Amino acid sequence: MIDLHLHLDGSLSPHLAAQLAQAQRLPLPGDLEKALRAPASCQSLGDYLTCFDLPLALLQSAWALEKAAYSLCTRLHGQGLLYAELRFAPQLHTRQGLTQRQAAEAVCKGAAASPLHAQVILCCMRGGEDPLNRGTLETACALLGQGVCACDLAGAEALYPTGQYRPLFDYARSLGLPFTLHAGEAAGPESVYAALEMGAARIGHGVRAGEDPGLLQKLAAAQVPLELCYTSNLQTKAVPAPQDFPLRRYLAQGVCCTVNTDNMAVSGTTLWEEYHRLTGLGVTPEEELALLQNACQAAFLPEPEKQRLAAQTQSQAALWLQNQPDETEGGTT
Secondary structure, eight states: OEEEEEESGGGOOHHHHHHHHHHHTOOOOSSHHHHHSOOTTOOSHHHHHGGGHHHHHHOOSHHHHHHHHHHHHHHHHHTTOSEEEEEEOGGGGOTTSOOHHHHHHHHHHHHHHSSSEEEEEEEEETTOOHHHHHHHHHHHHHHBTTTEEEEEEESOTTTSOGGGGHHHHHHHHHTTOOBEEEESSSSOHHHHHHHHHHTOSEEEEOGGGGGSHHHHHHHHHHTOOEEEOHHHHHHTTSSSSGGGOOHHHHHHTTOOEEEOOBOTTTTTOOHHHHHHHHHHTTOOHHHHHHHHHHHHHHSSSOHHHHHHHHHHHHHHHHHHTTOOOOOOOOSOO
16 A cells, blocks of 8 residues: 555644644644544635644644654554655744754654655645745755655645746756646646646646546556545545546546545545545456556656565555455554
């Protein structure tokens, strides 16, 4: 099992949130789990993003960031994951004096100390100031291969079009940084086209790409992976209803798709649950195996490491495809 699209701040468990708040003498709402989870009435990505206010308040020190990364990776290992790429925006964790590099180093340190093979993706922010976003790219460049594997663009896609950030990711390319871009979630195919033109190695979500058949053909021909996130896409209304989730249609047309959680706490899910829910929509064991193989190839890893991961995944798949469990979070925080 591999999760390539997983936000650190959106995956903070209630147990760890309570620990962090107590240690930092920060107030917490009465119903902590409810505060961390997207409401049933969630109508858009904008509504969904409000759930990040509390985690961000709790993750403003190197100690808290390191502990959060270690805790998340340990939980993932306990759930049977073989590899994950955590992402977060270091510029959002500087309120109490941390530099972006210090924030990134703390997350990398926590991930490296865990039993899981994990790397970190640093997110630039839509609506963020250009010097801060350039600082994120420079931090990613400085730590590339030392825990950081790539960069990203996250935030309110409908308000800040992807193409607006072309100069920023021209700079990323000049630094030799691989990147994935959130696109095709709160905006349509035009956002995915822009991401491809800008040189994205992967597309974060991309669930609305199918609104343009020509774009699906382009994605299939180029084999640019989509990081699909079923539960999250329903919550943000990127997909109107479960039967509209286009995964099987995309696979049938040769698009390289992967399955991911996006935000384990905000979406109230795990990777096991995502696969279990997709099985309920008719996804076959053969399609699940293809999804796992796609995730191996899409990972920001050197080719020899991809091959080792693929061999591990193949062995694991032979067991879990026969008997997917009803998932519990497992592990410890």
